[in-house]
Amino acid sequence: MERRFSRSAESTMDSFIMGLVEVAARPGMISFATGLPDNTLFDTQALVRAMEEVMSEDPCGALQYDTPTGYIPLRKRIAERCGRVLGFDVGYEDVLMTSGSQVCFDLIGKMFLDHGDVMAVENPGYLGAIQAYSAYSPDFRGVDIDGEGPDLGQLSAAVGDGARLFYSIPNHQNPSGVSYSEDARRGVAEIIGGSGCVLVEDDAYGELGYHGRVGRTMKSMIPDDTILTGSFSKTISPGMRVGWMVVPEWMRKKAGRSLEACCLQSNTFCQRVIDRFMADVDYDSYLDVLRRGYARKKQVFMDAMEDCLPDTVSWNDPEGGMFVWLRTPEGTDAMRLYERALEGKLVVMPGHPFHVRGGANTIRLNFATPSDEQIADGMRVLGAACRDLYS
Amino acid sequence: MERRFSRSAESTMDSFIMGLVEVAARPGMISFATGLPDNTLFDTQALVRAMEEVMSEDPCGALQYDTPTGYIPLRKRIAERCGRVLGFDVGYEDVLMTSGSQVCFDLIGKMFLDHGDVMAVENPGYLGAIQAYSAYSPDFRGVDIDGEGPDLGQLSAAVGDGARLFYSIPNHQNPSGVSYSEDARRGVAEIIGGSGCVLVEDDAYGELGYHGRVGRTMKSMIPDDTILTGSFSKTISPGMRVGWMVVPEWMRKKAGRSLEACCLQSNTFCQRVIDRFMADVDYDSYLDVLRRGYARKKQVFMDAMEDCLPDTVSWNDPEGGMFVWLRTPEGTDAMRLYERALEGKLVVMPGHPFHVRGGANTIRLNFATPSDEQIADGMRVLGAACRDLYS
Numbered sequence: 001m002e003r004r005f006s007r008s009a010e011s012t013m014d015s016f017i018m019g020l021v022e023v024a025a026r027p028g029m030i031s032f033a034t035g036l037p038d039n040t041l042f043d044t045q046a047l048v049r050a051m052e053e054v055m056s057e058d059p060c061g062a063l064q065y066d067t068p069t070g071y072i073p074l075r076k077r078i079a080e081r082c083g084r085v086l087g088f089d090v091g092y093e094d095v096l097m098t099s100g101s102q103v104c105f106d107l108i109g110k111m112f113l114d115h116g117d118v119m120a121v122e123n124p125g126y127l128g129a130i131q132a133y134s135a136y137s138p139d140f141r142g143v144d145i146d147g148e149g150p151d152l153g154q155l156s157a158a159v160g161d162g163a164r165l166f167y168s169i170p171n172h173q174n175p176s177g178v179s180y181s182e183d184a185r186r187g188v189a190e191i192i193g194g195s196g197c198v199l200v201e202d203d204a205y206g207e208l209g210y211h212g213r214v215g216r217t218m219k220s221m222i223p224d225d226t227i228l229t230g231s232f233s234k235t236i237s238p239g240m241r242v243g244w245m246v247v248p249e250w251m252r253k254k255a256g257r258s259l260e261a262c263c264l265q266s267n268t269f270c271q272r273v274i275d276r277f278m279a280d281v282d283y284d285s286y287l288d289v290l291r292r293g294y295a296r297k298k299q300v301f302m303d304a305m306e307d308c309l310p311d312t313v314s315w316n317d318p319e320g321g322m323f324v325w326l327r328t329p330e331g332t333d334a335m336r337l338y339e340r341a342l343e344g345k346l347v348v349m350p351g352h353p354f355h356v357r358g359g360a361n362t363i364r365l366n367f368a369t370p371s372d373e374q375i376a377d378g379m380r381v382l383g384a385a386c387r388d389l390y391s
Numbered sequence: 392m393e394r395r396f397s398r399s400a401e402s403t404m405d406s407f408i409m410g411l412v413e414v415a416a417r418p419g420m421i422s423f424a425t426g427l428p429d430n431t432l433f434d435t436q437a438l439v440r441a442m443e444e445v446m447s448e449d450p451c452g453a454l455q456y457d458t459p460t461g462y463i464p465l466r467k468r469i470a471e472r473c474g475r476v477l478g479f480d481v482g483y484e485d486v487l488m489t490s491g492s493q494v495c496f497d498l499i500g501k502m503f504l505d506h507g508d509v510m511a512v513e514n515p516g517y518l519g520a521i522q523a524y525s526a527y528s529p530d531f532r533g534v535d536i537d538g539e540g541p542d543l544g545q546l547s548a549a550v551g552d553g554a555r556l557f558y559s560i561p562n563h564q565n566p567s568g569v570s571y572s573e574d575a576r577r578g579v580a581e582i583i584g585g586s587g588c589v590l591v592e593d594d595a596y597g598e599l600g601y602h603g604r605v606g607r608t609m610k611s612m613i614p615d616d617t618i619l620t621g622s623f624s625k626t627i628s629p630g631m632r633v634g635w636m637v638v639p640e641w642m643r644k645k646a647g648r649s650l651e652a653c654c655l656q657s658n659t660f661c662q663r664v665i666d667r668f669m670a671d672v673d674y675d676s677y678l679d680v681l682r683r684g685y686a687r688k689k690q691v692f693m694d695a696m697e698d699c700l701p702d703t704v705s706w707n708d709p710e711g712g713m714f715v716w717l718r719t720p721e722g723t724d725a726m727r728l729y730e731r732a733l734e735g736k737l738v739v740m741p742g743h744p745f746h747v748r749g750g751a752n753t754i755r756l757n758f759a760t761p762s763d764e765q766i767a768d769g770m771r772v773l774g775a776a777c778r779d780l781y782s
Contacts, residue, residue, distance in 0.1 A: 004555075004587070006527070009502040009645050012652045021458060036456055044450035051442055059435035063628035065427055067412060099490045099632065102655040110526060111400040131652045135501060136397070164395075196395070237454035239659030241490065254400050261403045261522045264493040267658055268630030 007115065011137040015127055016353045024347045030378040033347040035128075035174065036369040037234050037322065041293045043281060047237065050276040054269065062269045068260035070097025070244070071271040077278060078230070078244055085213065086203075086228070087220035094247050096259055099266040101204055101231040101243035105132035105167070108200055108227060111251075111258050112164045113138045120158040120166040120197070122150060124354035124362070126174045129167055129202065138164070142356030145176055147316070149184025156191050163197045171214050172205035172321030175354045175364035179214045179319060189221040199226045207235055207287055209320035210295035224248045232274055234322070235290060240270040294322060294368065301367035304375050308383030312390035315365075322368035325351070328361045329390050337363060337385055344381035398506065402528040406518055407744045415738045421769040424738040426519075426565065427760040428625050428713065432684045434672060438628065441667040445660065457659040459651035461488025461635070465666040469621070469635055472674075476604065477594075477619070478611035485638050487650055490657040492595055492622040492634035496523035496558070499591055499618060499636075502649050503555045504529045511549040511557040511588070513541060515745035515753070517565045520558055520593065529555070533747030536567055538707070540575025547582050554588045562605050563596035563712030566745045566755035570605045570710060580612040590617045598626055598678055600711035601686035615639045623665055625713070626681060631661040685713060685759065692758035695766050699774030703781035706756075713759035716742070719752045720781050728754060728776055735772035 017034065024031035054062050069075070075092035083089045098104050105128075113119060113136035121130055123142030130140070141158040143166070144151040155166065168188070170180040180188070192199045201218045219228040231243040247255045259265075278286075301324065305315060315326045328334045338350045351362025370378055408425065415422035445453050460466070466483035474480045489495050496519075504510060504527035512521055514533030521531070532549040534557070535542040546557065559579070561571040571579070583590045592609045610619040622634040638646045650656075669677075692715065696706060706717045719725045729741045742753025761769060 003641055004503075005645055006501065006503050006505050006508075008505075009649055012645075012648050014648060015651060021456075034456075039451040039455060042451060042454050044446065044454065047454070048443075048446050048450070051446070052439075055435065055439050055442070059439070060430040060433060063433050063435065063438070063630045064430060065412075065425070065624075065629045099654055099657070103653065106653040110397065112395075112397050114397050114399075117397075128655065135649065135652050233456075237660070238456045239454045241654075241656070241658045250394055254396055254403075257403055257405060258400055258526065260406060261526050262494065262497040262653070263490055263632075264519065265632070266490070267632045267661065269628070269661065270658065 007137055008135045011134055013131045013134040015131045017127060020347060020349060023342070029345050029347055030374045030381070031347045031369050032365045032367070032378055033349040034369060035322070035366060037238060038293065038297060038368045041290055042237060043286065046277055046281050047273065050273045050280055053276050054272045062272050064268060066265055066268040066271075068265045069256050070095070070266060071268065071275060074271050074275040075244070077275060082246060086217045088217065088223055090246055094249055094252055096245050096247060096255055097266050097271055098243045098245065098259065099241040099263060100233060101202065101229045102128060102132060103263065104229040104243060104245040105129040105200070106135070107255065107258050107262060108165065109133040109136040110262070111254060112198060118158060118161050118163040120155055120163045121356065122168055122173065123356045124175050124351060124359055125167065125356075126169060126202065127354050133167065140356055145173065145178055147178055149178065149180035150188065152184070152187040152191065155188065159191055159195050159197045165198050165200055166192060167200045167202065168218070169202045169205065170218055171203065172208060172318060174205065174321070175323055175349070175351060176325040177316050177318035177321055177323045182215060185215055185218060185221065188218060192225050193222040194225070197225070201226050201228045203228055204231045204234055205321040208291060208294055208322070210291050210298070211319070212291075214319055219246065224250070227251070235287065236274055236277065240274065241267060242270050242274050297367050300372050301365070301375055304379035308379040310383065310387050310390065313386050322366055324365045324367060326363040326365055328363065328386070330361060332390065333360050334363045336389055340385040340389060341382055344385065346378045346381040348382070398528055399526045402525055404522045404525040406522045408518060411738060411740060414733070420736050420738055421765045421772070422738045422760055423756045423758070423769055424740040425760060426713070426757060428629060429684065429688060429759045432681055433628060434677065437668055437672050438664065441664045441671055444667050445663045453660045453663050455659065457656055457662070459656045460647050461486070461657060462659065462662040462666060465662050466635070468666060468669060473637060477608045479608065479614050481637055485640055485643055487636050487638060487646055488657050488662055489634045489636065489650065490632040490654060491624060492593065492620045493519060493523060494654065495620040495634060495636040496520040496591070497526070498646065498649055498653060499556065500524040500527040501653070502642075502645060503589060509549060509552050509554040511546055511554045512747060513559055513564065514747045515566050515742060515750055516558065516747075517560060517593065518745050524558065531747055536564065536569055538569060540569065540571035541579065543575070543578040543582065546579065550582055550586050550588045556589050556591055557583060558591045558593065559609070560593045560596065561609055562594065563599060563709060565596065565712070566714055566740070566742060567716040568707055568709035568712055568714045573606060576606055576609060576612065579609060583616050584613040585616070588616070592617050592619045594619055595622045595625055596712035599682060599685055599713070601682050601689070602710070603682075605710055610637065615641070618642070626678065627665055627668065631665065632658060633661050633665050688758050691763050692756070692766055695770035699770040701774065701778050701781065704777050713757055715756045715758060717754040717756055719754065719777070721752060723752050723781065725752050725754045727780055731776040731780060732773055735776065737769045737772040739773070
């Protein structure tokens, strides 16, 4: 019998990540591979308190259905933050809550991509999001990212070819850690503004600049052409699955309907807990603690890299987020380094899957997940593997 | 400037429900309209206890990412229940957790429907699910439902035309309250089995038979051709957004990948709370209490209908679930009854939007949401409106 799937199911990419999560969970493994935030920075006590408050004040409301677009007090809180911190004014009606920002990417793909439509993505770019878009089988155009941001010529060419979307992470990019320069932001705004191409500004790491936010949001520069997506996964808890997107007013109605169609609504209880948590802890002070925690962890990681890795490999020093981007010598295949590290019980994430083209000699390292001790042990394994392969 | 959306965004239906939720939330309104379960039957104390246990035992695990396909102990618990209660054996690997069963419908549409593919739906059928499928712009074929189940000739014709999916609710159907007879189940199994058409068996109300489960599951009859979807929304809490689907083994890999692509994973915390809750309360006894609660509520509603409604309208007496199906006289448009009831501050759900064809003279009534007092007051409004319109 024929077992036929849709084009969407056939075109959805493997993420490589799913496999690595399982490998990393094996006993004795140290992981620099996945995108897990630092467990020890979760404020579990304040979350328990917020849960208790939510369940004592209005348990039935917290357990019941809510409106598809989300819990209004939390949306108002996010809208207020957009004005005060992200530099643009928006009403809560244009803040739509989702079960994590991955749902935003899926929804955006669904709303804007027909089979074969041109879509610009960063090269390297965030694999998870690209996997979501791949279900809509677009014609991906890679826009190379260097230390300053995207290649504007390539972006301009893609938009000239009718790109429907450009998916970007202007702050502390996953995987490379790069933030766009002010010039790059202006350049992107000039190309996208009024072109008919919609900019997806993924701000997942925007609040994790070690010394505060880096650069203006694209949404403040070209609000009518930009969807900003946010998430509490890197700041409060990924397991609670609460994200959001801020859409231009012209998109509101269709976005709300598509959201309802794909998932009815996101989690009432967790939205209320997060809203309460943000009020209880004073979210700005909380973020400062978190930023200092990640800055410290990054420094531990950098010091270990300096101590253990040979001169044949190079890396950047990120200003925020949770990733370091490692380059092995030109012409080498970093999959070999992945395999060699695995023999020493260290899991790293090859950079190649994040690329539309090139990138064979890159590795993404996450310093948030491992403990200080695991960083020391893992880096010794990585150093030995590098010296072994690139002598 | 052109503001172009995808075909999917253009083809996604309005649900009518979203609007009604807002209308029903206005002060002083009584709602028989939406699908909200009875607040007073939530076991909030046991849920609070389960939350406390989950957060005291492994707070970091509960707040962190998990595998995309879900929390393994809960999947094992569901798999065990499939064998013991639903009549088929399945390994937990084929139980995939989602953020509610609406996500299942979206995923199933995405995996199996290309633009223009034939898809069979019940007529009337559950609007929310049909809205999810509408994003994939299939050629919907309505299969009429009577008191015994679907019209097998119409189903056979749709499958003969290459239907990719048949979406069905064999137990306590939303909106009509009908359950398939044993003959209807056998007939459906004969038509679908081995045809290449996949049966979607929505079991959202299956556990809410007032005297236990009604009829065999389709999944036990044609396991390789059936996806069974389940949800804790009607039994534990809709706001926690935890549902699942049981897929045939040949679908497992693609379903897992599509699930990861659309939402990464569902809520770690709520999955753990529900797993703990099911163990704490003894889920079978808990369901018995819930069934008695809904049976009582249904009887209150039936008695009020007998007392207040004129002979010009008729209705069924469901064996489970939370809906009663009302028929106004042939040739009348029940939208008029909706409007007239609204003037009396009662919201009901017109049956027409649940139909691919026909159904103008139908209304869906939910007896789970209103209190006993609201049932009495609302039914007086409905009775007066009926007498007024159908004299």
